[in-house]
Amino acid sequence: MYNQSRRHGAERLARWLYAPEEFSKRLIFDCRMCGQCILHSTGMTCPMTCPKNLRNGPCGGVRANGHCEIKPEMRCIWVDAYDRAQMMTTYKDELHVVQPPVDSRLTKSSAWVNLMTGADKVDVAGWGDKPKAEA
Secondary structure (H helix, E strand, O other): OOHHHHHHHHHHHHHHHHHHHHHHHHHHHOOOOOOOOOOOHHOOOHHHHOOOOOOOOOOOOOOOOOOOOOOOOOEEEEEEEHHHHHHOOOOHHHHHOOOOOHHHOOOOHHHHHOOOHHHHHOOOOOOOOOOOOOO
């Protein structure tokens, strides 16, 4: 009963928080509301703004001027993420942490609630599995 009541409480909280979270994060960070926010790990740059949705660093198509191969008028978000991470005192080394893929079940949900409830820590199937020893 407790877990079900807790889940319903989190769902109510998510309904209340989603709109203000989306408004503020879109305005400040151009956030795409993936539900698994890693802004602190990417120099406060939303990796989901990458045209290829790359969550772990730039592709091989970053131009010499630091712009995107898909949108040449756009600076690569990973170039921005690196530059901004270098200015951070607390989290700048987290840029090098490999992030799991986005869990599509959490997209368009409140990352704040997902963080509080631990929903953003649920591993995507197969992610983090250790390779089996060869026979």
